[in-house]
Amino acid sequence: MKEKMLNIIWPLGFGIAILLLWQVGFLHMIFGLKPYQLPVPTAIAITLSNNLGKALTDCVVTISGALIGMAFGSLIGFMIAAIATFFPKWGYGGMIVVSAFNAIPLVALSSIMNLWFSTGMSQKIGVVTVVCMAAMSMNAYKGLNSLKPFSVDLMHTVAASEWTIFTKLRLPNCLPNVFTALKINIATAIMAAMISEYFASSTSGLGFAIKDSLRKGEMAMGWSYIVVASLAGVILYGIIILVERNAIKWHASQK
Amino acid sequence: MKSVKKLVSIVLIIGLVTMLGAGCSSGTTKKESSSTGGLQKVTLQLKWLPQSQFMGYYVAKEKGYYEAEGIDLEILPGGSDIIPEQQVSNGVADIGVTWLSSLMKYQSQGWDLIDTAQIFQKSGMLLVSKASTGIVTPADLRGKKVSSWFGGNEYEIYALLEANGLNKDKDLTMVQQDYTMNQLINNDVDAASAMTYNEYGLLLESGLKESDLNKIDMNDAGVAMMEDCLFVSKDWIADNEDLYVRFLRASIKGWADACADPTAAGKTVYNVDQSVSLDHQIYMANEVKKLVEPAGFDAAKIGYIDMNAVQQTADLSLKYGLLTQKADLSTATVNPKYWEEATK
Amino acid sequence: MNSPEIQFKNVNMAYKGKSGEDIVALDNVSFDIQEGEFISLLGPSGCGKTTSLRIIGDLLQPTSGEVLVRGLSPREIRLQRKYGIVFQSPVLYDWRTVRRNICLPMEIMKFSKKERTARIDKMLELVGLQDFGQKYPYELSGGMQQRVGIARALALDPEILLMDEPFSALDEFTREKLNEDLLNIWSQTKKTVIFVTHNIPEAVFLSDRVVVLSPHPGRVSAIVDINLPRPRENSVRETSEFYDYIVKIRGSFEGV
Ligand SMILES: Nc1ncnc2c1ncn2[C@@H]1O[C@H](COP(=O)(O)OP(=O)(O)OP(=O)(O)O)[C@@H](O)[C@H]1O
Ligand SMILES: [Mg+2]
Numbered sequence: 046m047k048e049k050m051l052n053i054i055w056p057l058g059f060g061i062a063i064l065l066l067w068q069v070g071f072l073h074m075i076f077g078l079k080p081y082q083l084p085v086p087t088a089i090a091i092t093l094s095n096n097l098g099k100a101l102t103d104c105v106v107t108i109s110g111a112l113i114g115m116a117f118g119s120l121i122g123f124m125i126a127a128i129a130t131f132f133p134k135w136g137y138g139g140m141i142v143v144s145a146f147n148a149i150p151l152v153a154l155s156s157i158m159n160l161w162f163s164t165g166m167s168q169k170i171g172v173v174t175v176v177c178m179a180a181m182s183m184n185a186y187k188g189l190n191s192l193k194p195f196s197v198d199l200m201h202t203v204a205a206s207e208w209t210i211f212t213k214l215r216l217p218n219c220l221p222n223v224f225t226a227l228k229i230n231i232a233t234a235i236m237a238a239m240i241s242e243y244f245a246s247s248t249s250g251l252g253f254a255i256k257d258s259l260r261k262g263e264m265a266m267g268w269s270y271i272v273v274a275s276l277a278g279v280i281l282y283g284i285i286i287l288v289e290r291n292a293i294k295w296h297a298s299q300k
Numbered sequence: 301m302k303s304v305k306k307l308v309s310i311v312l313i314i315g316l317v318t319m320l321g322a323g324c325s326s327g328t329t330k331k332e333s334s335s336t337g338g339l340q341k342v343t344l345q346l347k348w349l350p351q352s353q354f355m356g357y358y359v360a361k362e363k364g365y366y367e368a369e370g371i372d373l374e375i376l377p378g379g380s381d382i383i384p385e386q387q388v389s390n391g392v393a394d395i396g397v398t399w400l401s402s403l404m405k406y407q408s409q410g411w412d413l414i415d416t417a418q419i420f421q422k423s424g425m426l427l428v429s430k431a432s433t434g435i436v437t438p439a440d441l442r443g444k445k446v447s448s449w450f451g452g453n454e455y456e457i458y459a460l461l462e463a464n465g466l467n468k469d470k471d472l473t474m475v476q477q478d479y480t481m482n483q484l485i486n487n488d489v490d491a492a493s494a495m496t497y498n499e500y501g502l503l504l505e506s507g508l509k510e511s512d513l514n515k516i517d518m519n520d521a522g523v524a525m526m527e528d529c530l531f532v533s534k535d536w537i538a539d540n541e542d543l544y545v546r547f548l549r550a551s552i553k554g555w556a557d558a559c560a561d562p563t564a565a566g567k568t569v570y571n572v573d574q575s576v577s578l579d580h581q582i583y584m585a586n587e588v589k590k591l592v593e594p595a596g597f598d599a600a601k602i603g604y605i606d607m608n609a610v611q612q613t614a615d616l617s618l619k620y621g622l623l624t625q626k627a628d629l630s631t632a633t634v635n636p637k638y639w640e641e642a643t644k
Numbered sequence: 645m646n647s648p649e650i651q652f653k654n655v656n657m658a659y660k661g662k663s664g665e666d667i668v669a670l671d672n673v674s675f676d677i678q679e680g681e682f683i684s685l686l687g688p689s690g691c692g693k694t695t696s697l698r699i700i701g702d703l704l705q706p707t708s709g710e711v712l713v714r715g716l717s718p719r720e721i722r723l724q725r726k727y728g729i730v731f732q733s734p735v736l737y738d739w740r741t742v743r744r745n746i747c748l749p750m751e752i753m754k755f756s757k758k759e760r761t762a763r764i765d766k767m768l769e770l771v772g773l774q775d776f777g778q779k780y781p782y783e784l785s786g787g788m789q790q791r792v793g794i795a796r797a798l799a800l801d802p803e804i805l806l807m808d809e810p811f812s813a814l815d816e817f818t819r820e821k822l823n824e825d826l827l828n829i830w831s832q833t834k835k836t837v838i839f840v841t842h843n844i845p846e847a848v849f850l851s852d853r854v855v856v857l858s859p860h861p862g863r864v865s866a867i868v869d870i871n872l873p874r875p876r877e878n879s880v881r882e883t884s885e886f887y888d889y890i891v892k893i894r895g896s897f898e899g900v
Contacts, residue, residue, distance in 0.1 A: 081410040082390070159478065163488045195735045198703045202729045203749045203800075204722055213748070217739040246475045246483060248450065253476060260383055260451030261622075262406040295739045295780040 084265035093269035100254075100273050107251040108277050110166055111238035114173025115230050121174065122181030123223070129182075130189045130215065131207070140182055147179035151237055155244040165247020172241040177230045184226035188219025221296045224289040231285055235278050251277075339372035340543055345393035346378045347528065350573035352584035353497060354397065355565040356419065356592070356602075360554020362568050369546035377573075380479065385413060388533050394540070395547065400526035400613050401622060402452040407633045408623050412534035415634045417548060417603035418610075419555065420591040423524035425456050426500055427516040428484065429491040435514055438464035438521060444490035447477035455622040457493065459523035460516065462620055481506065491516075497587030501580055525613040527591075530603070534632075541638065548603065548642035555602045559589045600643070605636045647715065648676035649804075649836050650700060655709030657695050657862075669695045670706070671861035680834040682827075684847035684854045686893065692862025693840040694732060697806050700838060701727050713804070721804070725753055728802030730810040732840075734789035736781040742768070743777040746796045753800070767795035770825055772818075787814045794822070798829065808840045820878060823849055831875055848872075848889045849881060856896050866896035 066072055068085050076083070084092075093100060125143055129136020149157075151172070158171040192214065200210045242252025251274045258267035346354050357375055360366055366373040376393055378384060384396035385406040396413075403415055427446070429435040435444065438460050448454040454474070461468050468474060477483060477492055481502050484492040494500045494515075503513060518524045530548070537544055558565035566582030593599050607629070614627035627633070657670040669692045677683050685693045698704040699711055702718035713721045721727065728749075736745045743764050750760045768774050771791035781789055790813045797805065811819040823846060830837055841847050847854045851870050858865040870889055872880055880886055 079389075079410075082386075156478070160482070165475070193735065193738075195731045195733065196737065198698075198701075198731070199729070199735050199749075200752075201703060202701060202722065202727050203752045204725050205752050209752055213752070214737070217737070220739070244476075244478060246447070246478070246488060248474055248476055253450075257450050260381075261402070262383070262385060262409050262411060264409075293739070295782065297782070 081262070081264060084268055088265045089268045089272060092265040093272060096266065096269060100251075100270060103249055103251045103254045103270065104273050104277055106166070106249045107169075107235070107238050107242065107274070108281070110169035110250070111173055111231075111234040112281075114170040114238065115177045115227075115234040117170065118174040118177025118234075119181040119227065119230055122178040122183075122226070123185045125178070125182045126185035126189055126219075127211075129186055130211070136186075140186060143178045143182050146175050149175070151176065151240045152244070154237075155241040158241065159244055159246060163246065165242065165245035165249065168245050168247075169238050169241045169250070173234045173237045176233050176237045180229045180233065181223070181226040184222040184229075185219050188222030189215040192218055220293050221298060224285065224293065227285050228282065228289075231281050232278060235274065235281070239274060339367060339370055341372045341374065342366075342395065342543065342547055343374045343376055343393040345376045345382070345384045345387040345396040347384055347397045347399070348378045349575065350375070350377050350569065351498070351576065352562075352566050352569045352581045352588055353495075353528070355558040355562075355569050355585050355588060356551055356555030358554070358569050358572055359558040359565050360550045362571075363554065363557065365550035365553045366547070369550045371543070371547055371550065373547070385411060385531075388413065388531065388536075391533075391536075394532065394536055395544070396531050397528055398531060399452070400529045400610065401455055401617055403529065403531050404614060404617055404627050404633075405452055405622055408625060408627060413531050414534060414537060414632070415529050415531050415605070415610075416537075416544070416636070417530040417639045418526055418528075418605045419530065419603055420526065420528040420588075421597055421604070421606065421609070422591045422594050423456065423518040423527055424496045424587070424591050425453075425518045425524075425527070426494045426496055427457060427460065427491050427518075428494040428500060428503065429514050430484070430487070430508075431512050431514050433490050433514075435491055435516075438466070438516060441491060442466060442471050445473045445475060445488075447475050447483055447489040447492045449477050449479075449493060452622065453493065455617060455620055456518045456523055456525050458620040458622075459525070459616045460518065460521050463521070463523055497584045497591070501583045501587070505577075505580065523616060524609075525616055526609050529605075537638075545638050545641045548638055552602050552642060555592060556599060558585065559593050559599065559602070562586045562589050603639050603643070605634060605639065607634075610634055649679040649681070649714060650677040650838075651710070651712040652676070652696070652700075653710045653712075655696075655699065655706045655711060657692070657699065657704070658707045668861035670699075671863050672709075673857075673862060673864055674709075675855050675864060675867060677836060677838065678852075679836055681852045682830055682837045682839065682850055684839045684841055684851040685857060686841055686844065686847045686854050687857035687862075688842060688859055688897075690862075691857040691859035693842075693857060694808055695862065696857075697729075697808050697838060697840055700804075701729055701806050726803040728797040728800045728805050730794050730797045730805075730807040732808040732812075734781070734786075734793040736789055736792055738781055741778050741780055742773060742784070742792050745781070745792055746799050749796060749800050763799045763801075764795075767799045770798070770829075771795045771822070787818065790814065791818075791822075801833065801835075803835055805835055805837045807837065809842070810839075811846070812841070812843070819846070824878060826850065827874075827876060844890050844893050845881065845886075848886060848893070849876060854893060856893055858897065866893070868893055868896070 064086050068087060073080065073083060122143065125136060125139045129140050154172050154175060155168070158168045162168040162171055196214060197210060200214060239250070239252030239255065242250035243256050245253065247253065251270050255267050255270045258270065344357060361373055361375065376387070384393070384398040385403060387393045388396040389411055400415060400418065403413060407413055435441060441461065446457065448457050458468050466472060475489060481492060481494065481499050483489045484503070485506055494503065500515070504510070532544060562585035563582050566585035567578065569585070570578045570581045592602060610629060614623070614629060617623040618626055652673060652675050655670055655673045658666040658668050661667050673692070673696065685696055687693055695704065699706050700713065700718055702722040711718055737748065740748065746764050746767055747760050750763065768777055771794060773788060773791060773795070776784065776788065784792070790810065794810050797807070811822055814822065827850060839850060848870055854868045854870060855864060856866040856868065857863065868889065872885060
C-alpha cells in the first residue's frame with residue numbers, strides 16, 4: 046500500500062515540480078525562451094477557461110473521430126488476425142499488407158485520405174482506421190496462436206471443433222494482447238486524428254486548432270488545446286486500463 | 301503501478317509530438333552577423349517556397365547587388381510549417397518576409413518585430429469559384445462551402461463575408477484548403493482562396509479557362525489587407541542598422557530589375573528551384589509585378605509603406621477578429637526609416 | 645480371452661530434429677492392453693512413455709506400425725470422445741477458475757448443468773481442493789494445479805483413461821493417498837487405464853501389468869504381470885511379494 050502511494054506521489058510530485066519551474070520562468074531560462082514563445086501554465090489555464098466551449102467542441106470532434114477510427118481499425122485488424130489463424134496461407138498475406146500500411150507516413154496517409162473523402166470527419170476516421178489495424182492484427186495474431194503447450198491437445202482429446210477451440214481457447218488467450226493493442230492504439234488514434242486534422246478539409250478538431258493557433262503565434266491558445274488533447278488521451282487510456290483490470294484479472298500483467 | 305508512469309509518458313509524448321509537429325520547438329540562438337571573405341552574412345526567411353513571389357531577392361542575388369553592398373545573403377525557403385515571425389524571433393533568420401496582417405498578429409502578442417518595408421502594395425488574394433456555381437458577388441456565398449489556408453490567411457475572407465452581411469460560422473461552411481487547387485477542381489468546395497500570382501495560375505494551367513471562373517478581388521471588395529512585407533526583430537536591427545539599409549537598397553534594386561523584365565526574373569527563379577514549371581514562374585513574375593508596381597505607382601518607391609493601407613489592415617484585423625486589441629502603429633512596430641535611408 | 649482393447653503393433657516413431665535428422669523415440673514397440681486393465685508404462689526419462697501415450701490418444705501419428713483401439717483407429721475413438729487425458733503438466737486455462745477448468749471438457753461434451761456441478765463437487769473433494777473452486781490457476785501451487793488436471797480428466801469418467809505421470813509433481817503423502825483413491829475409482833468402474841510413471845513402487849502398486857521401456861531408442865524390455873491381490877491397500881507395500889516385483893523390474897532395466 047505504501048509502495049503504491051509512493052508510486053503515485055513520485056510522478057505527481059515530479060509533474061508539479063515541472064509546472065512550478067515552468068511558471069516561475071526557470072524553463073524559459075534554460076531553453077532561452079520568451080514568455081510569448083512558451084506561455085506559463087497560468088496563462089494557458091486562463092486561456093483555456095475563456096475558450097472552454099470551443100476547446101471541448103473540438104475535443105469531441107477529434108476524440109469521436111479517433112474512437113470510431115480506432116474501433117474500425119481494431120476490428121479489421123482483429124478480423125485479419127482471425128482469418129490468418131483459420132487460413133494461415135491467406136491470412137499471412139493480409140498481415141503483411143497491413144504492416145505495409147503501417148509504414149505509410151501519417152502525413153502522406155492524411156493527404157491520400159483527403160482525396161478519398163470529402164469531409165474532415167470521414168478523412169480522419171479513414172486515417173485512424175488504417176493506423177490502428179497493424180498493432181491490433183499483430184498482437185491479436187500472437188495471442189490467438191501462442192498457446193500454452195498441450196492446451197490444444199486438451200481440446201482435441203474431447204474432439205472439440207475448430208470453432209470451439211477458437212471461442213474457448215484462442216479468444217480468451219488473446220485478450221491480454223488485445224488490451225496491449227488497444228493501449229497502443231488509443232495513443233496512436235488520438236495522434237493520428239490530430240495530425241490528419243492538420244491537413245483535413247475542415248476547420249474543427251484539436252489538431253487544426255493547435256496548428257492554426259501556433260501558426261498565428263497564439264501560443265497560450267495552442268498550448269491550451271495541447272492540454273485538452275493530453276487530458277483526453279490520459280482519460281481514455283485510464284478507462285482502457287480499468288476495463289483491462291476487470292477483464293483479465295487472471296493474467297500475470299494484472300497481479 | 302506501471303500504468304501511472306505510462307500515463308505520464310503519454311502526456312509528455314502527446315505534448316512533445318504536437319509541439320514538434322507545429323514546429324515551435326526551436327530555442328533561441330542569437331546569431332551575430334558574421335563575416336566571410338569580407339562579406340557580412342545575412343539570412344532572409346521567405347514566407348513560402350522559392351518562387352517568383354520573391355523574385356526581387358533572387359534577381360538581386362544573381363546580379364551581385366548584395367555582394368556589391370558587402371552582403372552574403374542566404375535565402376531560406378519557407379513551407380507550411382515554417383513561420384517567418386518565429387524564425388526571425390528565435391534567430392534562425394535575420395530578416396523575414398511575411399504578410400503584414402500576420403505580422404500584426406504577432407506584434408499584438410508581444411513579439412518584438414518591426415515592419416520595415418511593404419513590397420506588395422496591393423492584396424493578391426482572390427476568392428475563386430467555378431462560373432457554373434453562380435457565385436458572382438460575395439452575397440452569393442451564402443450556404444456555400446468556402447476554403448482558406450487558415451493560420452492567419454482567413455481574415456480577408458472573414459472581412460469580405462462580414463462586410464457583406466454574412467456570418468462566417470452560420471451562413472456558410474469554411475474548410476481548410478490544401479496547397480493544391482484540387483478541392484475546387486473536384487468540386488469538393490464551392491469557392492477557394494487563390495493568390496492572383498499562384499493558385500489562380502494553377503487553375504488556368506489545369507485546363508480551366510478564365511471564362512469558366514468567377515473571382516472576387518479583395519481590393520475591389522474594399523477588404524484588402526497588406527501582404528508581403530519585410531520585417532526584422534528589434535534586437536537584431538539595433539546592432540545592424542547600416543547592414544539592413546544596405547540589404548534594402550540591394551533588394552529594391554533587384555525588385556526594380558525584376559519588375560522591368562518579369563520574364564527574365566521568372567527564369568532566374570526557375571534556375572534556383574525547378575519544382576514548378578518555367579511557364580508558371582514567368583506567369584507568377586508577371587502577376588507579382590502588378591502587386592509590387594500597381595498601375596500608377598511610382599516605380600522608384602518600391603517597398604514604400606503606405607500608412608493608410610497599414611491602417612486599413614489594422615482596422616480590418618481588429619474588426620474581424622484577427623486582433624483582439626487596437627494595433628499600436630508607432631515606430632516600434634512600423635518603421636519606414638530604413639527604407640527612407642535606402643532610397644535616398 | 646476377448647481381443648485386446650488396445651493393440652500396439654510394431655510401432656516406430658521418429659521425430660524430426662532441428663537439422664532434419666531422425667530422432668528415434670520408439671523402435672518397434674508392441675504390447676496389448678486388455679479391456680478394464682490397469683497398465684503402467686514404466687521407464688526412465690526419454691524412453692518414449694509420453695510418445696506412446698500420445699499415439700494412443702491420437703495426438704501424434706506414428707511413423708510406422710499399427711495401433712488399434714477396440715479394432716478402430718485412435719482417431720475414431722478420439723472422435724467418439726472415449727478418452728480422458730491427464731497431461732504431464734497441468735495444462736490449465738489461466739482465465740478459468742478451478743471449477744470452470746474442471747468443467748471445460750464436460751461443457752464441450754454438453755453435459756447437463758446439474759451433472760457438471762455434481763461431478764465438479766465430487767472431484768474437488770476427491771483431490772482435496774474443496775476450498776479452491778473459485779481460485780484462478782495462478783493462485784495455486786504446482787501440485788494443486790496438477791490435481792486440478794487430474795480432477796478434470798476423472799470428471800469425464802472416460803472409457804479409456806490416459807495418465808502421463810499424474811502424480812510426479814506431488815509429495816509422497818498426497819501421492820500415496822491419490823494412488824489409493826485412483827484404485828478405488830478404478831475398481832468401481834473398471835475402465836481401462838494406461839498410466840505412465842518412472843516410479844517403480846507406484847507402477848507395482850497400481851498395475852495389473854507393467855510395460856517396462858528402455859531408452860535410446862525406446863524399446864520394450866519387459867512386460868511384467870503383477871499378481872498382487874485386489875483390492876490393494878497401502879499395507880501391500882510392506883509385503884515381500886511387492887518387494888520382489890520391484891527387484892524384478894529393476895533387474896529388467898539392468899538387463900538392457
Ligand atoms: N517434439 C519432439 N521433437 C523431437 N524429439 C522429441 C519430441 N518429443 C520427444 N522427443 C524425443 O523422443 C524421445 C522420447 O520422448 P518422450 O517425451 O516420449 O519421453 P518420456 O519417456 O515421456 O520422458 P519423460 O519421463 O522425461 O517425460 C526423447 O528422446 C525425446 O528427446
Ligand atoms: Mg513424458
